[in-house]
Amino acid sequence: MIYEELRGLARRYMRMERPGHTLQATGLVNEALLRLVDVEQPWADRAHFFAIAARLMRRILIDHARAHNSTKRGSGQPNVTLQEDRVPSNSLVSHDIIALDEQLIHLARLDKRKSDVIVMHFFGGMTYDEIAEALGISAATVHRELRLAKAWLLNELKDHEHSAH
DSSP states (O other), X not given: OXXXXXXXXXXXXXXXXXXXXXXXXXXXXXXXXXXXXXOOSOOOSHHHHHHXXXXXXXXXXXXXXXXXXXXXXXXXXXXXXXXXXXXXXXOOXXXXXXXHHHHHHHHHHHOHXXXXXXXXXXXXXXXXXXXXXXXXXOHHHHHHHHHHHHHHHHHHHHHHHHHHO
16 A cells, blocks of 8 residues: 555656656655665654655655766756646746755755655645644644745745856
């Protein structure tokens, strides 16, 4: 049952990747499961497990993108589209996954909870209630943190895009 949920999560990730990506959803799940075995932390609950799995999958995709870019020196970076089915008009769209990762790391230094909320929601596919449970906050706080984190990320990614040109 967990494997199928992880595959659904991996398929969601892979939809955000560039066309022709060499990593498949099943490979992403298998790699994440291998890394989950090495995590020496007890799972508090289901939401905690999937939050950790989401972070691991994100890390695997970032590592894969970096490896891909190192073989294509000077070529374009892969794009990722972060789209929230419920709010497509306000979603993060077509941003370089490595730039996105850098900004998420920067956001985590400024406000770890906002970074966790955005990772769990967009990369982990977790609902507001699941995130609230994993972080010990209310669903309303999740909503507020997600809105602020999205706005901050969009601004930082826009600035990154302008400075790259």
